[in-house]
Amino acid sequence: MNVFIAHINGHTANLTAEESWHCYKVLRCKAGDQIHIIDGLGASYKGELITANEKQCVANIIEGPFYQNKRNYYLHLAIAPTKQIDRIEWMIEKAVEIGIDEISFIKCKNSERVNLKIDRIQKIVESAVKQSKQAFIPKVNPIEEFKNVIGTSADIKLIAHCEHDNKLRLRDLEFKNKKIMVLVGPEGDFTMDEIQMAKAVGFKPVSLGDTRLRTETAGLYTVQTFAILT
Amino acid sequence: MNVFIAHINGHTANLTAEESWHCYKVLRCKAGDQIHIIDGLGASYKGELITANEKQCVANIIEGPFYQNKRNYYLHLAIAPTKQIDRIEWMIEKAVEIGIDEISFIKCKNSERVNLKIDRIQKIVESAVKQSKQAFIPKVNPIEEFKNVIGTSADIKLIAHCEHDNKLRLRDLEFKNKKIMVLVGPEGDFTMDEIQMAKAVGFKPVSLGDTRLRTETAGLYTVQTFAILT
Numbered sequence: 001m002n003v004f005i006a007h008i009n010g011h012t013a014n015l016t017a018e019e020s021w022h023c024y025k026v027l028r029c030k031a032g033d034q035i036h037i038i039d040g041l042g043a044s045y046k047g048e049l050i051t052a053n054e055k056q057c058v059a060n061i062i063e064g065p066f067y068q069n070k071r072n073y074y075l076h077l078a079i080a081p082t083k084q085i086d087r088i089e090w091m092i093e094k095a096v097e098i099g100i101d102e103i104s105f106i107k108c109k110n111s112e113r114v115n116l117k118i119d120r121i122q123k124i125v126e127s128a129v130k131q132s133k134q135a136f137i138p139k140v141n142p143i144e145e146f147k148n149v150i151g152t153s154a155d156i157k158l159i160a161h162c163e164h165d166n167k168l169r170l171r172d173l174e175f176k177n178k179k180i181m182v183l184v185g186p187e188g189d190f191t192m193d194e195i196q197m198a199k200a201v202g203f204k205p206v207s208l209g210d211t212r213l214r215t216e217t218a219g220l221y222t223v224q225t226f227a228i229l230t
Numbered sequence: 231m232n233v234f235i236a237h238i239n240g241h242t243a244n245l246t247a248e249e250s251w252h253c254y255k256v257l258r259c260k261a262g263d264q265i266h267i268i269d270g271l272g273a274s275y276k277g278e279l280i281t282a283n284e285k286q287c288v289a290n291i292i293e294g295p296f297y298q299n300k301r302n303y304y305l306h307l308a309i310a311p312t313k314q315i316d317r318i319e320w321m322i323e324k325a326v327e328i329g330i331d332e333i334s335f336i337k338c339k340n341s342e343r344v345n346l347k348i349d350r351i352q353k354i355v356e357s358a359v360k361q362s363k364q365a366f367i368p369k370v371n372p373i374e375e376f377k378n379v380i381g382t383s384a385d386i387k388l389i390a391h392c393e394h395d396n397k398l399r400l401r402d403l404e405f406k407n408k409k410i411m412v413l414v415g416p417e418g419d420f421t422m423d424e425i426q427m428a429k430a431v432g433f434k435p436v437s438l439g440d441t442r443l444r445t446e447t448a449g450l451y452t453v454q455t456f457a458i459l460t
Contacts (some may be wrong), residue, residue, distance in 0.1 A: 069440060090320055097447050098439070132441045171458065209328070209457060210299060213363045217327050224454050227439060228401065 001046075002027055003036040003130040005137070006059070012039045013047050013059045020057040022034055023049075035059060038130070040137035042068045068135040074179040075213055075226055078149050079106035079219045080186035083112035088158070089124055091216035093225040096128035096138060105143040110188030116143045128227070146190075150198050154181035158206040159198045161190045165209035170225045180226065184219045232257055233266040233360040235367070236277075236289070243267045243277050243289045250287040255281075268360070270367035272298045295319055298365040301329055304409040305456050308334035308379050309449045310416035313342035321446035325453040326358035326368060334374040334382070340418030346373045361393060376420075380428050384411035388436040389428045390448055391420045397437035400455045410456065412436070414449045 004023055006013035015037075023029045030052050037045040037059060045064030049057060069125055077100060081088045092103065103125070109113045122140050129137050155178040158168070162185075173180075183190075183198060190198075195205070208221050234253055236243035244251055244265075253259045260282050267275040267289060275294030279287060307330060311318045322333065333355075337344045352370050359367050382445075385408040388398070392415075413420075413428060420428075425435070438451050 086316075094447050094450070097443055098443060098451065099441060132443065134441060211327060211329060211364060213327055213362065217324050220324070220450075221328065221454060224451060225458050228455050228458050 001034060001036050002029065003038060003133075005040050005126060005130075006037045006047075008037075008039050008045070008061070010060045013045060013061055015057040015059070017055070021054050021112060023057045023195070024054045029057070030103050032085075034062075037061070037064075038135040038137075039065075040126075040129075040135070042070065042136040044068070044135040048049050050230040057215050066135075071101070072177055072230060073175045073226060074101045075099070075223065076102040076104065076152070076154060076179065076181040077184065077219055077222060078152070078181060079114045079184040080106045080108045080111050080215060081116050081143065082133070085113070087214070087216040088116075089121070091219045092121055092124050093128045094220050096125050096134075097132045098223050098227050100138050100223050102139040102141070104141040104149055105148045106146050106183065107143055108146050108186045108194060109191045111186045112188070114143065118142050146194055147197065150183070150201050150203065152181060154179045156180040157198075157201075158201040159190065159195060159203040160206050160208050160222065161185055161195050162212065163189070163192065163195060165195075165205040167205045169207055170222070171229055175226065176230075184215060184220050184222065187215055231264060231266050231276075232259065233268060233363075235270055235356060235360075236267045237308070238267075238269050238273070238275070238291070241291045243275060243291055244285040245289070247285070251284050253287045254282050254284045254344050259287070264292075267291070267294075268365040270356075270359075270365070272300065272366040274298070274339065274365040281402070296365075302407055302460060303405045303456060304331045304414040305329070306332040306382070306384060306409065307414065307449055307455065308336050308382070308411060308412040309414040309450060310336045310338045310341050310445060311343045311373065312417060312445050315343070317444070317446040318343075318346075319351070321449045322351055322354050323358045324450050326355050326364075327362045327379065328450075328453050328457050330368050330453050332371070333368040334371040334379055336376050336379045337373055337374050338416050338424060339421045341416045342418070345374065350370050376424055377427065380413070380431050380433065382411060384409045386410040386429075387428075389413040389420065389425060389433040390436050390438050390452065391415055392424050392442065393419070393422065393425065395425075395435040397435045399437055400452070401459055405456065406460075412452045414445060414452065417445055
């Protein structure tokens with residue numbers, strides 16, 4: 001059964017404009033068809049379409065809400081996008097499949113990419129949520145300067161860099177019910193200045209294992225480590 | 231400094247034919263240049279080129295061997311390749327970056343891809359080994375029928391499938407100094423018949439977490455879980 005994102009009002013689900021178009025034009029659903037609905041906030045429903053046209057699809061809710069199990073931590077990954085866009089895109093897809101709450105993109109000194117189409121990232125995120133049968137859509141933030149991103153609040157603030165440093169290991173952290181933020185740098189790594197700036201506002205260096213990981217692998221490794229250790 | 235794969239004979243390193251071509255024609259190295267050398271078996275060296283032409287590059291070893299730390303487990307992943315070739319290719323790249331010992335490809339009942347260019351996979355593997363500064367090249371096996379693949383010996387034999395079953399969790403396994411083999415199925419999952427065949431020869435069902443993962447994500451999740459838990 002097809003899955004769509006909708007705003008829920010009592011017993012009615014209004015598919016978003018884009019989802020309505022997709023529902024009617026691409027998947028050719030019609031009134032009377034049963035669909036799966038998610039609200040993007042953690043709840044899913046079974047519904048029956050009562051209106052279906054390219055501008056607006058509306059469904060009656062016939063079962064639900066069913067709530068997705070919440071993770072017992074909040075993970076915010078802030079990563080410098082890679083030069084090759086497909087590398088960061090697959091990372092996002094996989095991170096969502098495995099479980100993440102918020103994604104930010106950073107402009108660093110050594111960044112090889114400083115622009116990113118957030119609409120496109122948002123679509124990848126939503127598609128991965130639906131594909132992996134989840135109901136919560138992670139928050140996606142536009143690309144921002146490093147100095148602004150490190151101002152974000154979190155209970156546990158980590159920076160993954162490749163310089164020699166006194167590094168924590170993810171597996172040694174107590175992160176239950178905590179908001180965690182992890183910074184992952186660009187292909188050329190964070191500069192020493194950036195590392196110092198982050199440390200000055202409470203970020204602790206963290207190790208991601210013994211091998212040298214690409215940016216996108218480091219991002220996914222982080223997401224997956226918390227998923228495994230929880 | 232560039233990294234090349236070579237056969238080591240005493241104090242001499244003979245770059246493979248392909249690496250010689252790459253060294254001379256693409257990277258335009260010449261006699262006298264210093265290079266990094268790996269033997270693919272876990273040792274790396276520093277060398278100085280004494281002969282450089284498109285057919286054969288030879289270096290004198292000036293430092294080494296340096297040995298890569300061995301993992302304390304042997305991981306053999308057997309996976310059904312995905313319909314979209316780039317999905318399985320990135321999985322291989324990431325698995326190598328994070329750490330794997332052997333990769334097999336399976337033809338299953340529900341496989342959407344039954345052919346795979348192993349030469350191309352081998353190149354991806356070698357490139358990821360060099361990029362992540364490792365010295366050990368994982369073994370890559372050609373694609374094989376499911377019934378043959380499950381005949382492979384291992385200390386811990388696992389099958390990741392999506393049916394309801396009494397499943398182990400990776401994190402509960404004792405895998406130190408063990409040879410582990412994990413089967414990951416195609417987009418349409420293993421059939422009940424295949425699951426039964428595998429169980430009959432000692433494979434135990436294993437869970438890869440709460441969300442539904444794509445084939446390639448499941449493969450990488452497995453590789454990464456062992457890396458994190460070791």
